[in-house]
Amino acid sequence: MRILIIGGGAAGGTAAQFARKTDRKADITMIDAEPYGQYSRCGLPYALRGDTTPEKLVEFGPEWFEKNGIEALYGLRVRNVDFSNKVVETEGKGQIEYDRLIIATGARPWKPPIEGMENEGVFFLRTLDDLNAVREWVGGRKKVIVVGAGLIGLESAESFVRLGMDVTVVEFLSYPLPTMIDEDMGREVKKILDRNGIKGYYSHEVIEMRGNPVRSTLIRNRENDSEIELEADIVVVSTGNSPNTEIFEGIEKGRKGHIRVNSRSETSYKDVFAAGDCTEYPDFVTGKHVPMGMGTMAVRQGMAAGTNAAGGSLEVRPFIGTRTTELFGVEIAGAGPTAHILKENNIDFVAGRFRGKDLPDYMDGRDISVRVLASREGRILGAQIMGRDASWRISMFAEAIMRGDTVQNLSMLETPYAPPIAPTVDPTSIACTMVSMRLRRRK
Amino acid sequence: MRILIIGGGAAGGTAAQFARKTDRKADITMIDAEPYGQYSRCGLPYALRGDTTPEKLVEFGPEWFEKNGIEALYGLRVRNVDFSNKVVETEGKGQIEYDRLIIATGARPWKPPIEGMENEGVFFLRTLDDLNAVREWVGGRKKVIVVGAGLIGLESAESFVRLGMDVTVVEFLSYPLPTMIDEDMGREVKKILDRNGIKGYYSHEVIEMRGNPVRSTLIRNRENDSEIELEADIVVVSTGNSPNTEIFEGIEKGRKGHIRVNSRSETSYKDVFAAGDCTEYPDFVTGKHVPMGMGTMAVRQGMAAGTNAAGGSLEVRPFIGTRTTELFGVEIAGAGPTAHILKENNIDFVAGRFRGKDLPDYMDGRDISVRVLASREGRILGAQIMGRDASWRISMFAEAIMRGDTVQNLSMLETPYAPPIAPTVDPTSIACTMVSMRLRRRK
Numbered sequence: 001m002r003i004l005i006i007g008g009g010a011a012g013g014t015a016a017q018f019a020r021k022t023d024r025k026a027d028i029t030m031i032d033a034e035p036y037g038q039y040s041r042c043g044l045p046y047a048l049r050g051d052t053t054p055e056k057l058v059e060f061g062p063e064w065f066e067k068n069g070i071e072a073l074y075g076l077r078v079r080n081v082d083f084s085n086k087v088v089e090t091e092g093k094g095q096i097e098y099d100r101l102i103i104a105t106g107a108r109p110w111k112p113p114i115e116g117m118e119n120e121g122v123f124f125l126r127t128l129d130d131l132n133a134v135r136e137w138v139g140g141r142k143k144v145i146v147v148g149a150g151l152i153g154l155e156s157a158e159s160f161v162r163l164g165m166d167v168t169v170v171e172f173l174s175y176p177l178p179t180m181i182d183e184d185m186g187r188e189v190k191k192i193l194d195r196n197g198i199k200g201y202y203s204h205e206v207i208e209m210r211g212n213p214v215r216s217t218l219i220r221n222r223e224n225d226s227e228i229e230l231e232a233d234i235v236v237v238s239t240g241n242s243p244n245t246e247i248f249e250g251i252e253k254g255r256k257g258h259i260r261v262n263s264r265s266e267t268s269y270k271d272v273f274a275a276g277d278c279t280e281y282p283d284f285v286t287g288k289h290v291p292m293g294m295g296t297m298a299v300r301q302g303m304a305a306g307t308n309a310a311g312g313s314l315e316v317r318p319f320i321g322t323r324t325t326e327l328f329g330v331e332i333a334g335a336g337p338t339a340h341i342l343k344e345n346n347i348d349f350v351a352g353r354f355r356g357k358d359l360p361d362y363m364d365g366r367d368i369s370v371r372v373l374a375s376r377e378g379r380i381l382g383a384q385i386m387g388r389d390a391s392w393r394i395s396m397f398a399e400a401i402m403r404g405d406t407v408q409n410l411s412m413l414e415t416p417y418a419p420p421i422a423p424t425v426d427p428t429s430i431a432c433t434m435v436s437m438r439l440r441r442r443k
Numbered sequence: 444m445r446i447l448i449i450g451g452g453a454a455g456g457t458a459a460q461f462a463r464k465t466d467r468k469a470d471i472t473m474i475d476a477e478p479y480g481q482y483s484r485c486g487l488p489y490a491l492r493g494d495t496t497p498e499k500l501v502e503f504g505p506e507w508f509e510k511n512g513i514e515a516l517y518g519l520r521v522r523n524v525d526f527s528n529k530v531v532e533t534e535g536k537g538q539i540e541y542d543r544l545i546i547a548t549g550a551r552p553w554k555p556p557i558e559g560m561e562n563e564g565v566f567f568l569r570t571l572d573d574l575n576a577v578r579e580w581v582g583g584r585k586k587v588i589v590v591g592a593g594l595i596g597l598e599s600a601e602s603f604v605r606l607g608m609d610v611t612v613v614e615f616l617s618y619p620l621p622t623m624i625d626e627d628m629g630r631e632v633k634k635i636l637d638r639n640g641i642k643g644y645y646s647h648e649v650i651e652m653r654g655n656p657v658r659s660t661l662i663r664n665r666e667n668d669s670e671i672e673l674e675a676d677i678v679v680v681s682t683g684n685s686p687n688t689e690i691f692e693g694i695e696k697g698r699k700g701h702i703r704v705n706s707r708s709e710t711s712y713k714d715v716f717a718a719g720d721c722t723e724y725p726d727f728v729t730g731k732h733v734p735m736g737m738g739t740m741a742v743r744q745g746m747a748a749g750t751n752a753a754g755g756s757l758e759v760r761p762f763i764g765t766r767t768t769e770l771f772g773v774e775i776a777g778a779g780p781t782a783h784i785l786k787e788n789n790i791d792f793v794a795g796r797f798r799g800k801d802l803p804d805y806m807d808g809r810d811i812s813v814r815v816l817a818s819r820e821g822r823i824l825g826a827q828i829m830g831r832d833a834s835w836r837i838s839m840f841a842e843a844i845m846r847g848d849t850v851q852n853l854s855m856l857e858t859p860y861a862p863p864i865a866p867t868v869d870p871t872s873i874a875c876t877m878v879s880m881r882l883r884r885r886k
Contacts, residue, residue, distance in 0.1 A: 040803060040805060046806065046862045047805075052806055053805075056805035059803070059804060059805070294857075294860070295860055296857045296858070296867060297857065298867075315855070319857070321857070322856075322857035322858060322860075323859070324859040325861050331864065335857075362495045362499035363494065389832055389834070391864045392832045392834075392835030392859060394859055395835065395838065395858055395859055398839070399839050400846075402848075403846035405842065405845075405846060409845075410842070412743060412758070413841060414778075416766070416776055416834035416841075417765075418485065418768050418769060418834070419483070421769060421834045422835075424453065424738045424742040
């Protein structure tokens with residue numbers, strides 16, 4: 001059995017590991033365009049700020065794969081795949097035959113089609129090479145613009161603040177983290193960014209990078225078309241990704257080019273699996289295929305692809321999009337679709353939001369916000385939380401969504417209670433009760 | 444409609460609130476033997492160490508009940524109840540008639556039947572009066588013995604350490620927190636206590652309090668019968684509770700005197716409800732009635748009792764015993780029965796425990812232990828976690844237990860992942876995978 005894996009990131013590397021675990025004798029080869037081994041892309045903003053180092057981000061180096069009998073070919077690119085004859089054509093190392101193929105080529109930053117994108121001082125933050133280039137350029141410079149207020153954008157923005165720089169964020173949509181949370185929660189995130197000295201331009205689009213090396217960025221207000229020129233000696237662009245799937249012809253892909261996979265990480269071709277950021281997979285709540293783009297799913301799909309390619313059996317669960325980040329000490333987490341996505345899919349829902357304290361009144365609690373979205377019958381569709389332990393509070397909602405539980409039930413679940421941990425009736429329970437009362441009134 | 448509530452603690456006070464919410468016009472009377480209003484017993488150890496104050500522990504004072512049109516009679520005791528004629532006989536204020544009665548009399552500390560228990564310097568920590576007496580006695584004294592290594596015992600022990608005292612804990616069973624966690628987890632709790640200077644005598648029983656005021660405590664090793672005399676100028680006894688239910692004759696009670704209630708908090712008498720520490724209620728996993736003894740359930744049962752007594756409809760969910768504490772900065776949490784309880788109920792199970800880090804390798808993670816118990820089919824019966832965010836990690840298990848989910852499913856759930864929050868594959872997922880593999884091998 002010859003298993004060939006294209007891509008050595010979280011999905012590909014995990015696939016190689018699980019293929020090896022499943023079949024001790026299989027002939028496993030992994031091709032990676034980068035030279036470093038399997039490293040954490042999500043860790044890049046944290047290495048930027050010095051919470052960890054670029055070296056530590058490498059979770060499994062080339063020697064790990066070698067030791068486990070996996071032939072890892074680094075710095076090698078694939079030109080194309082002949083799916084009928086089961087042959088991969090590389091750029092420079094000839095052809096490689098396979099019995100089972102795993103595609104884990106990931107994604108690359110989407111590049112806004114504007115002038116000046118190639119100028120010096122304009123960066124992405126997707127690879128270790130990007131990280132090193134940014135770190136080198138930063139030295140002594142002061143003014144940074146981050147384009148895109150998504151997860152990686154804002155985590156990077158915080159890193160630049162910690163490096164003592166003046167940070168401005170420009171976001172196309174009207175609030176930060178727009179794919180992660182709804183607008184009312186977004187307003188609270190804005191306040192956190194404001195409080196920590198990050199200037200924000202929302203509903204603004206970038207028009208041009210000026211100067212080479214970059215000296216300023218021209219942005220346009222999408223509401224009134226006014227233009228502003230912002231000074232910058234470094235610009236980091238973080239406006240989403242495009243899947244690396246152009247070379248795979250004939251395989252079933254979605255609207256934006258992501259390879260469609262099922263719960264076994266199988267593609268439309270027999271014996272061809274795919275995993276990670278290059279794929280799309282059905283969302284549990286909407287039923288619609290959505291592009292993957294989270295380490296969480298990359299690893300789980302990699303586990304399934306590797307196991308199944310090697311003759312074992314492992315299924316990924318339906319996608320619910322559990323997601324989290326921490327900005328200036330505040331956790332922001334979610335699971336299930338946002339209101340925007342539910343509307344786009346014509347799914348009727350009721351939402352409620354509770355703002356309270358994370359501890360009993362007699363302890364020194366902090367603010368926490370809980371937003372819950374439920375169907376007309378009370379089935380929990382999504383939740384978003386900001387505050388202490390938001391991430392693991394969300395894990396309870398993730399399990400509830402997956403099991404089809406209702407706001408009525410969850411409002412009465414025994415949540416963990418102790419004075420330094422949480423109140424007897426937690427804000428999560430109260431938010432569920434609010435939605436459940438709203439549903440009763442609607443009937 | 445005349446609703447009478449006996450007891451003004453978490454269960455009784457909550458019942459009064461929810462009765463008022465449900466019926467704005469009902470005639471509601473609450474009788475409380477103590478004078479303070481509704482206060483948090485769980486907060487007592489935290490007021491002892493100064494994280495909060497005795498005054499702040501009063502969550503709803505007498506004036507709150509008055510303002511909400513609830514007649515609250517403080518410092519009043521009940522002599523007996525004539526359930527057939529619906530009359531309560533008080534000690535000193537004559538008879539009070541009711542249409543609906545809610546019993547929320549709570550519990551009192553169980554007093555070991557040994558010599559010297561009445562001596563000066565021997566305390567319980569169950570009421571505000573107890574707290575004030577302990578605080579007054581402590582002044583200048585140095586050596587404290589805590590009898591009973593349960594939740595309140597250990598939280599108090601930590602408080603005494605923080606007050607700069609020499610602390611010794613004596614526990615009848617072989618490890619700390621024996622009703623909360625299994626022995627392998629208990630060994631790790633021992634290490635935390637050791638590290639923080641608490642001397643522990645496990646499998647030891649207290650024989651005698653010597654001196655009046657107390658000067659020492661005689662304890663016996665239950666394994667080899669040897670006796671040791673430990674010096675002490677204060678002893679706090681925390682060896683469990685007895686329900687205050689003796690005066691309620693004819694009502695259905697359990698083996699230890701707790702009043703049996705159903706999910707509507709109804710007792711065996713029509714129009715009589717009960718809630719909180721004086722009740723017992725079926726455990727979800729074993730099906731057996733178990734004494735309640737947690738604020739979590741007291742509040743939820745109070746909500747149901749108050750709502751249903753006033754003509755509304757609210758059900759408590761089956762009991763799963765979500766529980767948590769924090770000792771010297773480490774969270775310890777559980778849900779579902781311990782191994783001991785499962786064995787006692789002849790429920791076949793497989794357990795697995797995983798020790799790992801709470802963050803990705805490249806971040807500065809801390810130790811976390813996760814223990815999972817599952818049925819032969821993989822259904823999750825219980826979980827215990829020690830480490831960062833243990834409490835809210837447990838909430839995911841609480842929901843999984845309630846929804847009959849399996850280790851196979853939970854091992855693949857998308858858990859929250861971000862570098863400063865948790866690894867891509869969380870220790871909770873790995874523990875589930877371990878149990879699931881063990882089950883496969885057993886087949």
